[in-house]
Amino acid sequence: MRLSIRHQTTFTYEEPTVLCRNLLRLRPRELPFQHVETYELHVDPEPTTWSERLDAFGNPTTQLAIEEAHGSLELISEATVLTTPRGAMPGVGTGHSRMTWEEAVDRIRAGVDESHRRAVEFSIDSPQVQRANDLAAFARTEFQSGRGLLEAGEALSTRIRDRFTFDPTATQVGTPPLDVLARGRGVCQDFAHLYLGAVRSLGLAARYVSGYILTHPPPGMPKLIGADASHAWVSLFVPDVGWVDLDPTNAVRADEEHVVVAYGRDYEDVAPVRGIMQGGAGQTMRVAVDVDVAP
């Protein structure tokens, strides 16, 4: 499937910013199941310096600095991405896993090979996701003794979709998973964090994924411009098949309608825009995202 993505972020300031420096993670990753055919980032005003590199997780990052006074900053990220159904690809977390979740925990703990040792980074506390007994208890409903890891992992995703209410007013960035659990509501980012907290509290490894998803308007309704969103889901380490992307907001496996931008331990590692500026009091931010099927 060929998807076109347009992600526009606009900052306006009441007082001009004289110097600003931003760190962006907006460019989709190049992966076996997705190929970035075209990518363009438009920045207004024109940055003084601009550089691209891969971060410690292999995500493309852009750092740019604007050294002239400006009253607003506009970032438009445009990509065309060709996605391939993951079921057709070996080694990307598809196929049938025969491993129980306890077995996976033991193998990660023992660090049996390099992939397991690297997975450790995603099985421990991270800036916004801390393990807790209550989170482990929450996961136990699905993670019964002797149950298959992938089966339990998908069941947990389904329960989050079924039991939790999508409510953008309920939480903020950085709301701890325990609070999300207590409130029973949140947004995709919260559900991803909750999922990560739950499985990590059992000793499993899972990553945070930021990206986009193709949305479908209700039957008969036109698709609204700019009404899409950036999205978040998780990637569960299943030792015998690899990393499996699960979307607890929609209770599906991420597939050709999902586009991966960045992997990290949690949101903090993959925030689309970070920045520091001088001046620029009274800022407001506006975001518009469009994901469409490209011709």
Next chain:
Amino acid sequence: MDGLPDNIDGATDANASSGMAQSQQKAPQFPDAGVGSADLSGHGFAGGYEARRSRFEHVPPETVAFDELIDADGALRQHWLAFVSMVDDLGPDELDRRLEQARRLVHDNGVTHNIYGDPHGLDRPWSLDFVPLLIPQTTWQTVESGLRQRARLLEAILQDLYGPQRLIREDLLPPTLLYSNPAYLRPCARDLDPEDSYDAGDPTARFLYLYAADIGRTPDGQYTVIADRTQAPSGAGYTLENRIVLSRTLPGPFVDCHVIRLASFFQQLRNSLVRGVKGDQPRVVLLSPGPYNETYFEHAYLARYLGYTLAEGGDLTVRNDRVYLKTLGGLQPVDVILRRVDDDFSDPVELRGDSFLGVPGLLEASRRGHVIIANAIGAGLAQTPALLAYLPRICRALLAEDLQMPSVPTWWCGDPVSLSEVISRLPELVIKPAFASRHSDPTFCRLLSRDQLNELRGRILARPQDYVAQQHLSLSTAPSASITEPEPRAVLTRCFLAATQDGYAMMPGGLTRTGPSVSSAVVSLQHGGASKDTWILGDKPVEHRTLLTESTGPIRLYRGGGELPSRVADNLFWLGRYVERAEAMTRLLRATLFREHDQSGVDANSAIRALHESALDRLSLEQPLRRGGSLIELSLNPTIAGSIAHSISRSYDLARTLRDRVSIDTWRVLQTAFEELEPLDPTLTESSEPQIALLNNLVMHLSAFGGLAIDSMTRGQGWRFLDLGRRIERAQQTTSLVKILLSSERDNEASVLEALLDAADSAITYRRRYLTTLHPAAVCDLILADESNPRSIAYQIACIEQHIVELPQDATHPSRRVDRLLNTRLLTTLRLLNMEAEVAVVDRKRPRLSGLLGDVEVDLRTVSDRIGQAYFAMAMVSRQLTGVHLGPNEDGE
């Protein structure tokens, strides 16, 4: 929040080491004939020490500490003989005299070490123990060889963990130890794939330029590393200061013991920093978190010694991915940063976003190879205590060598096998955080009660990866505390190494710390221990180099005059203003008190009232005059803005931030003034004599400050801003004084005029000119318009005029200019005054004079504001993009 994790709590315990069972039974032996002056029979340096050492109660013999002075057979160690006999020859009286001098030197030089959590913590005087630790060069060479290897090893570890991570791939280091380590800063990971790299610098650029290790000696005399310091090692400057003080105190022993000099090490450090810089005039700055850091004194001291500009984060800016110093002359490129700001505070763009101590974009500038940061950001990872447990096998893997010098035996509890060992042996171990955390004390398990031990065990089992356990060490003891009556104290030495072209060079010396008492468990400056000089003794005389060269001049100067950071200019300006404000208030108060207590019968009531009015006008009081608070009490209350105490305390704070700019003498003068007021003599309110004496002293110190500024500061931009501050303040204070005293005609005006002359320090000049006739026009002429009177308003304005002309003018920034028109107009007005007409009285008021002085006040304030806007406004506050942490939920789903 910033401090360096450089308190030196080792897993060390001096308690076990106190005393000396074997030697208690043995009669001390005399050394070989021919060195007879070293007397061990209970007298003299060594004898007294041995007697005191034998007195201590004793613990199992296998933990008997190694003693640096006396060997196991009770004999004096060979390398101490010369020192001991020279000290004995000097005798206690002479030693006491010299120590007193040395203590004064430490105090006068303002050597301080800030203690966190101590209400009097800022500027705690440095505690120097005057007995050096002596180590023969041959012994030292073994240490050097071990630590040079260790520096290479830690560099290799950093290269690996921020690069290919062989240590994880090949299972040489537990992954949790890396991934849950807060010192592992992912933005510092280096992109090694050439396919991905953009216009980047060298991805294998050096991490460690300066490395420090805390070493101690176990009972068998072996040196052991207790902790590594790789982030921003502190202590080299204190080492230098200790050396300067001690070599002045004991010049004879210093030369005759063939002590190896330190200067060459600092030269090596300088070479190390600039080696990679292209161009022949590299600019190096020392980046400090500022005066609230525990080792700020050292930052200023090192910057001055090495000839580097002392900068704070706000003084630097990144433009076009290059680092610049914001100076009065514009932005100046910076090639090298000697960094004393913690890793995670260094760049708010990629690291801690709430840090105000760093520089936005610094990491990217360094990644691109545009600036050398020493040590590279991220280097703190190598000082992780838990790493000690794995060094031997990592050394074999990365260097293909065996680790030469052992570390204190360490177990990381995150490893299940180590954990069970630790739990079973807990009572005999020392527990520390696994990851370098700031200011956390080690726990000595044998000092814990059963309940405390159980509680600790519970905490370890709940989060084992957060703890390391270390073997108890009985550190060696050395003569300490007093040179006339030395006592045994546990010692720990911090060694310093600088990168060279092909490895590392070690400082021939180090910072030796002692336990605070014979039985103390912790050797740490944060806990009240002392430090001492470390003498490495060569076997032949050391090439003589004068102490002057070693102690003062930078080794090579390359700081130009024009690169005064804007923040420094700002602080100098306000230093000038506050010192002047304090002096004006002191003179005013003295004039008041003098009249209040005058017994000559002259009617001064009117003058006293006028002076009171003027004094109260300067104090920021909520109510005109609180009941029970006399004028002097109010003026000595540091919480009231405008009071003498407040102005002096602000001056002192500002001078602290300018430690690399103001001379020692200037600092001393302010310190003395500050100390006059603290603690304040409570009987001061009872009688006038001590009050006037105090004010006289203050006037003397504060004028001395002015004199030093005139005489000892070079006429650079720094001096100009200091003097501008003084001139503007003096003009303002005098204007306000005249306005309050003379705006209306008071009873007995002659006494008011006399008081005015007195408070404005112009009485003698007046009397010389007019004898005793007091006339308002003549007094006003002298105080307002006479440009030959250095106390007059016109004189100040003429000086300001001259300064404005000489200020740096940046043609590219029109806003960065100060228009002198206003000031010139002011000066012309004063020059053209018809004083008789100005002082004319209408209905007992002087409307013209009031109007004139009101205008002068407004104009002076405007001039001051414009200078501030033009030169100090560069220090702007950075803020985080607030919108950016909004997640997908805000995107309109």
